[in-house]
Amino acid sequence: MTKIDEYIPIVGESVIDDLKLIAEKLKGKLIQHINSTSVGGGVAEILNRMVPLLRELGVDTRWDLIKGGEQFFEVTKKFHNALHGRQAEINKTDFDIFLETANRNIAELDTSADIVFVHDPQPITLVNKRKENKWLWRCHIDISEPNQKVWSFLREFVIKYDAAVFSAPGFSQKLPIRQFLISPSIDPLSDKNKELPQETIEAVLRKYEIPKDKPIVTQISRFDRLKDPLGVIEAYLQVKKYNDCRLVLAGGGAADDPEGVKVYEEVKERAMVDKDIHILLLKQNDLEINALQRASSVIVQKSLREGFGLTVTEALWKAKPVVATNTGGIPLQIKHKYSGLLCHSVDGAAFAIKQFLNSPEYAKRLGENGREHVRNNFLLTRHLKDYILLFLSLYHNEDAIYL
Amino acid sequence: MADLIKAKEPFRFYARLSLSELTGLRAANLGQLLGLIREVPGASIYHHTHRFLQQHQYLSPEPPNDFAYWVSDILGEDELGERLASIDTTQFLNIHSLREKIIQTIESYLKENPAASLRFAREGDEFHFIKSVSFILPTKYVVYDLEEFKEVIEKITIDSIYFHIFEARLRLEKKTNDFSNWIENSLGNKRLADKIAQMDPYTRTLEDLRKTLIQIIEKKLLV
Numbered sequence: 345m346t347k348i349d350e351y352i353p354i355v356g357e358s359v360i361d362d363l364k365l366i367a368e369k370l371k372g373k374l375i376q377h378i379n380s381t382s383v384g385g386g387v388a389e390i391l392n393r394m395v396p397l398l399r400e401l402g403v404d405t406r407w408d409l410i411k412g413g414e415q416f417f418e419v420t421k422k423f424h425n426a427l428h429g430r431q432a433e434i435n436k437t438d439f440d441i442f443l444e445t446a447n448r449n450i451a452e453l454d455t456s457a458d459i460v461f462v463h464d465p466q467p468i469t470l471v472n473k474r475k476e477n478k479w480l481w482r483c484h485i486d487i488s489e490p491n492q493k494v495w496s497f498l499r500e501f502v503i504k505y506d507a508a509v510f511s512a513p514g515f516s517q518k519l520p521i522r523q524f525l526i527s528p529s530i531d532p533l534s535d536k537n538k539e540l541p542q543e544t545i546e547a548v549l550r551k552y553e554i555p556k557d558k559p560i561v562t563q564i565s566r567f568d569r570l571k572d573p574l575g576v577i578e579a580y581l582q583v584k585k586y587n588d589c590r591l592v593l594a595g596g597g598a599a600d601d602p603e604g605v606k607v608y609e610e611v612k613e614r615a616m617v618d619k620d621i622h623i624l625l626l627k628q629n630d631l632e633i634n635a636l637q638r639a640s641s642v643i644v645q646k647s648l649r650e651g652f653g654l655t656v657t658e659a660l661w662k663a664k665p666v667v668a669t670n671t672g673g674i675p676l677q678i679k680h681k682y683s684g685l686l687c688h689s690v691d692g693a694a695f696a697i698k699q700f701l702n703s704p705e706y707a708k709r710l711g712e713n714g715r716e717h718v719r720n721n722f723l724l725t726r727h728l729k730d731y732i733l734l735f736l737s738l739y740h741n742e743d744a745i746y747l
Numbered sequence: 748m749a750d751l752i753k754a755k756e757p758f759r760f761y762a763r764l765s766l767s768e769l770t771g772l773r774a775a776n777l778g779q780l781l782g783l784i785r786e787v788p789g790a791s792i793y794h795h796t797h798r799f800l801q802q803h804q805y806l807s808p809e810p811p812n813d814f815a816y817w818v819s820d821i822l823g824e825d826e827l828g829e830r831l832a833s834i835d836t837t838q839f840l841n842i843h844s845l846r847e848k849i850i851q852t853i854e855s856y857l858k859e860n861p862a863a864s865l866r867f868a869r870e871g872d873e874f875h876f877i878k879s880v881s882f883i884l885p886t887k888y889v890v891y892d893l894e895e896f897k898e899v900i901e902k903i904t905i906d907s908i909y910f911h912i913f914e915a916r917l918r919l920e921k922k923t924n925d926f927s928n929w930i931e932n933s934l935g936n937k938r939l940a941d942k943i944a945q946m947d948p949y950t951r952t953l954e955d956l957r958k959t960l961i962q963i964i965e966k967k968l969l970v
Contacts, residue, residue, distance in 0.1 A: 358904040362762050365884060488871065513875035516769040525767040525877060671871070680820070720905075733766040733882055743790035747884040 346393070346533050348400050354532050355725050363725065366732045367401035369747050375735060376406045376457030380420070380466035386528070386654070387463050387484055390727070393531050397728060403735075408453060410467040416445040420466045423498075426491035427465070428649075434493060443469065459735050462505075471504045478738040481505040484528070486651045486672055488514045506738055511652045512673045524734055527676060529727035530657050530718070535630035537661055540638055548635035554592060554622050559641035559701055562592040564633055564658075567608040567625075570649045571595075572669075575690050577614050577621065579646065582694035584618065587701045594624040594636055637662050642700045642707070646693050650674055657722045660684065660714035665707035667696040677722065683714040751892040751968075754933040758896060758925075760888040760903055763910030765879045767794070773873040777822065778864050780814070780874055781853045789842035791878035796836060796845060797913055798879065812836075814849060817874045822866045827856045837947055840922065883910065893934065896926075897964045905953045912948050912956070924948075926960070939967050 352360050377395065379387050391407055398405040412420070419438045426432040446469035455470055459478045462470060464485065471479050481502055487495065487510075495517070502508055507522040516523050530537050549556060561580060565571035573593050580591040593611060608625060615621040626632060637643060643659035643666050650672030657677060659666045666684040668674045678684035685696035700707040720726070736747070770791060774780040784792070795813040812831060819828025830852050839845040857864055868874070886907065888899045900908070911925040923931075923944045931940035942963055948956055 356902075356904070358902055358907070361886070362764060362904055362906065365762060365886065366764065366882065369884070510769065513769060513773075513877060514871060514873075516771055516875070518771055523769040523771060525769050729764060730766060733764055733880075736882065737766055737768075737880055742880075743788065743878065744881045744883065747882055 345396055346531075348397055350533060351723075351725050355719065355723060359725055359729075363401055363729055363732070366729070366736065366747070367398075367403050370403050370732060370735055372404075373458040373735065374404045374406065375459045375461060376408060376455065377461045377463065378408050378410060378453070378455070378467045378470065379463035380410050380412065380417075382407075382409055390528065390724075391463075393534070393724060394728060394731070397724070398731075401728070401732075403732065406457060410445075410449040410453065410470070412445045412449075412466065415441050417466075423465050423494050424485060426494040427485050427487045427498075429486075429489040429491065432491060432494075434491070439497060446470075459738060465498055468498055468501045471501055474504065479505045480507055480509060480734065480738070482509045482526075483515065484511065484651075486512070486515055486649070487517065488512075490517075507734075509734065512676060514672075522737075524730075524737070526727070526730045526734065527673065527722060528652050528654060528657075529722050529724045530654060530661060531724045532661065536634050537658055538634070540631070540634055544631070545635045545639050548632050549639055551632075552622065552624055552636075554590065554639070556639075558620065559587070559589045560592055560639055561589055561642045561644060561697055561701075562594065562636055562640040563644045563646065564594050564637065564655050565645070565647070566595040567604050567611060569603070569607055570647055572646045572648050573607065573611045574614055575648075575693070576644055576646050577611070578690045579644070579693040579697060580621065581618065582691070583697045583701070584620075587698060589641070589701060590620040590622065591618075592622045592624065592636060592640070594622075594626055594633070596626060596628060633658075634662075637664065640664060642667060642697050644693060644697065645669065645674065646687070646690075647671060647674075653677065656684075657718055660711070661718045661722075663708075663711040663715040665700040665711045666714060667693055667700065669693075677717065678714070679717075682710070683717045684710055751894055752934050752936070754891050754929070756929075756933045757889045757891050758929045758933070760886045760890075760899055760907050761910055762884055762886050762904065763906050763914055764882045765906075766882070767798075767877050768880050770876045770878055772876040774876075775868045775873045776864060776866060777818070777824070777827075777853060777857060780818075781850065781857070783876055784814075784846065784849055784853070787876050788878055789846070790880070791876050792842050792846045792849070794877050794879040796849075798877075813874075817868075821868045821872045821874070822863075824856075824860075824863055824866065827853065827860075827863065830856065837916075840916075881914065883914075893930075893964055893968055897961060897968070900957060900960055900964070905957070908953060908957055908960075936967075939963070 348360060377391055381388050395405050395407050419442050422432045422434055450470055450473050455473055461480045463482045503520055505521055507524060509524045509526050510516050511527055513525060563576045612623055615623050637659055643664045645653060645656050645668040647669050652673030656666055656668050656674055667687055668678055670686040670688055678686055680686045687693045687696050772783050774783050815828045815832035818824045818831060834848055890896045890899055915925045927940040927944040931937050
């Protein structure tokens with residue numbers, strides 16, 4: 345398990361000193377995280393790394409899970425899609441199923457910690473059993489344009505919390521409670537982000553038969569229309585007229601997602617036009633993703649819609665020049681021409697990729713700026729700092745708090 | 748090297764950490780921006796005029812405030828963006844007067860260019876008002892002379908430097924910064940204090956500010 349001091353070479357001793365300093369101020373408080381799963385998904389990934397570090401810092405931390413059956417999780421998946429603004433048919437039975445499971449959890453789960461930190465909509469109703477303790481709701485989803493039926497239903501619970509936390513300013517809603525902005529983060533010591541020896545990178549390229557003879561342009565994303573893989577191919581084809589390069593589109597499998605399979609097939613077919621396009625359907629393998637990102641000359645994230653866009657964070661951390669759409673949390677990470685290039689269209693993406701390929705010095709500078717921007721703002725240590733401050737803020741209402 | 752003068756009172760370094768609180772207020776055009784700048788809490792004006800320094804501490808120091816960036820990049824009003832960017836933040840001793848200057852700048856631009864009020868940000872590109880909640884707490888670093896002071900400056904967090912230079916002079920309405928204040932009053936070195944106070948912290952990155960501070964002190968230590 346990673347120890348907090350292992351982050352010192354990356355962020356500096358004083359940053360870790362500050363974490364220890366503020367963690368001390370939480371002495372005597374028990375913090376309880378509650379979500380719906382201990383494995384899989386971004387929330388579990390971050391809690392798995394964060395909870396041991398909080399404990400090491402002396403913050404008394406528990407992590408509990410709610411229980412739910414298949415039907416419950418089918419409903420919460422529908423909620424998730426609806427909150428993202430996607431079409432979803434939700435009827436009274438769905439709400440009933442949700443509330444029935446919720447009530448069982450309310451009866452069974454001990455929520456007596458000083459601060460109860462509820463993640464995402466699945467456990468949201470637990471707040472109905474709040475006593476004098478503090479309650480926080482963490483929304484990890486882009487709810488900038490939510491389905492109103494689902495949002496109105498959830499909102500009745502949200503307003504019973506002391507505060508809500510969102511990942512980007514545009515995700516916040518009109519609420520009578522305090523709202524905080526806390527971006528997600530990446531762990532620089534995880535398999536997906538740690539430094540890799542050149543041999544590992546080359547072994548992965550060999551495995552997927554990607555020659556190193558030309559610059560590699562890569563998008564790492566699941567095969568989903570919102571990630572616009574076909575748009576990436578069109579942009580690449582425009583670039584290819586002027587710059588000889590390869591395109592790698594790599595992402596996780598989607599066997600249980602019929603739409604995903606369809607998108608993958610369409611992408612495969614479109615890719616036939618050019619032998620330098622590599623479509624890789626990867627099993628969850630963080631080291632390989634890391635290697636592919638590190639082998640790339642330019643990384644693209646041409647999403648039509650994006651939550652925070654942690655693939656962009658990962659690419660920037662590897663000091664790669666990134667071309668990404670101006671959507672969701674991406675503009676928080678990329679300031680156009682400072683730490684990457686933002687685009688709005690296929691043509692814009694193609695133009696930006698060409699700029700990077702033709703100006704390696706410029707690409708290098710923006711990549712390095714991007715890495716520093718991530719170091720200062722989007723690493724796990726900053727996330728830990730924000731969470732500890734968030735807990736402390738529950739006991740103060742001023743804008744300047746002397747501890 | 749001259750003998751090191753020991754301070755009458757030691758200097759204690761503070762850490763300053765901040766959390767961003769969303770106000771839920773957003774503007775889609777200049778009129779709305781102006782209206783909200785008038786009514787948001789001072790901590791929000793502070794956030795949007797100082798946040799950039801901290802978040803982009805290794806990049807070029809521009810653009811210096813969020814209003815300037817949004818007006819230029821989202822509304823395409825480059826001239827107003829330039830006027831907002833060039834507001835000399837060091838001249839203002841409190842958020843109130845800085846806020847007034849920003850208001851006047853936008854108002855006079857709108858008078859000269861009434862058509863500018865017709866420009867709207869696209870959906871999703873609105874200006875979101877955020878405020879900084881600051882947490883200030885003492886660190887373990889306490890120093891008695893310039894040599895010790897320099898050693899701490901070399902390793903302290905950027906947040907701490909930020910607190911002693913920015914927070915002290917603007918938000919807490921002190922006329923100088925904490926470093927100059929201590930060097931003048933406890934070490935009795937007005938010249939060095941003035942030299943540090945003269946640095947314009949708003950046109951440098953924080954890392955550059957750290958380097959410059961170290962250089963100025965090293966020079967003094969060699970005399």
